[in-house]
Amino acid sequence: MPARKGKRTTRAPRRAAAHQAAEAVGPAARHRIRVTVNGRPYEAEVEARTLLVYFLRDGLGLTGTHVGCDTTSCGACTILLNGEAVKSCTMFAVQADGAEIMTVEGLAKDGELHPVQKAFWEHHGLQCGFCTPGMLMTAYAFLQENPHPSEEEIRIAISGNLCRCTGYMNIVKAIQHAAQEMAAR
Ligand code: FES
Ligand code: FES
Numbered sequence: 001m002p003a004r005k006g007k008r009t010t011r012a013p014r015r016a017a018a019h020q021a022a023e024a025v026g027p028a029a030r031h032r033i034r035v036t037v038n039g040r041p042y043e044a045e046v047e048a049r050t051l052l053v054y055f056l057r058d059g060l061g062l063t064g065t066h067v068g069c070d071t072t073s074c075g076a077c078t079i080l081l082n083g084e085a086v087k088s089c090t091m092f093a094v095q096a097d098g099a100e101i102m103t104v105e106g107l108a109k110d111g112e113l114h115p116v117q118k119a120f121w122e123h124h125g126l127q128c129g130f131c132t133p134g135m136l137m138t139a140y141a142f143l144q145e146n147p148h149p150s151e152e153e154i155r156i157a158i159s160g161n162l163c164r165c166t167g168y169m170n171i172v173k174a175i176q177h178a179a180q181e182m183a184a185r
Contacts, residue, residue, distance in 0.1 A: 033097040037062065038106030046093040053077040055093035056103060064104040064133050068162070075161030078134035079103050085141035087160070104133035107140065115181040116140050116174075125174035127165035134161050139175045147183055151176065 027049035034043045037060060046055055051070075056062045056079070068076035070089050077088045080102035107114040116139050119125065126132045135158060142149070142157040149157070154175045155168070163171060 031094045031097075033094055035096050035099055035101055037101045038103060048092065048094055050093045051089050052079075052091050052093045052096050053088040055096075056088060056101070059093070062103050062105050066130055066133055068130060068134075073162065074131070075134040075138060075158075076131050078137045078161065080137060080141055083141070083144070085138050102137070104136055107136060114140070115185075116143070116178040119174040119178035119181060120171070123170050123174040123177055125166065125171045131161060131163040131165075135163065135171055139178060143175070143179055143182060147179060149175070149179060 027047065029048045030045045031048060032043065032045050034041065036042070037056070042060060044055070044059055046059065050059075053065055053067055056065050057067070065079055065088060066076040067089060068074035072087050072090045075087060077090075078085050079088045080086070081088075081091075081096060081099050083100070107117055113121070114136075116136050120132065120136065125135070138158055138161050139154075142154070146153060146157075151172060154172050158168070158171065158175070
């Protein structure tokens with residue numbers, strides 16, 4: 001049966017065009033970004049609405065960065081952006097265009113754990129480990145700024161990172177030992 005001239009055939013393309021136009025400027029609009037992650041350059045197309053944490057996990061396969069809340073509360077998604085600890089669920093991937101990023105995968109070098117990682121292991125700074133990547137990145141960034149912290153300063157530094165398991169005692173102990181180890185290097 002021949003297609004009838006009617007509203008449907010004439011309207012659909014217009015609707016599609018309108019949809020495409022909305023996508024070009026809306027949250028699904030795609031943007032090309034370049035980032036360096038753990039010393040390796042990447043170029044990718046991302047939707048405007050993609051959170052940085054999902055770009056790292058789903059786009060680059062760096063699943064060491066965890067998502068605990070998606071609402072800037074838990075700190076499990078903490079990474080370093082241009083040397084500063086940030087919660088990667090709190091920004092869009094497009095905002096990281098041109099940035100140097102370090103994730104937990106970038107801590108160990110040549111198969112050797114970073115002193116912060118070793119200290120968490122040796123001093124039982126984790127139980128389930130869900131908060132651990134964020135804790136490690138926060139501690140790493142903090143110790144770059146303050147290599148000889150007091151216990152109180154450590155507690156303040158990790159106050160944006162929640163742990164459901166440990167009671168924080170061993171996390172604080174681990175960061176103290178990491179500081180000593182890094183200072184002795
Ligand atoms: S997942 Fe980002 S703060 Fe919880
Ligand atoms: S070790 Fe389980 S949430 Fe921190």
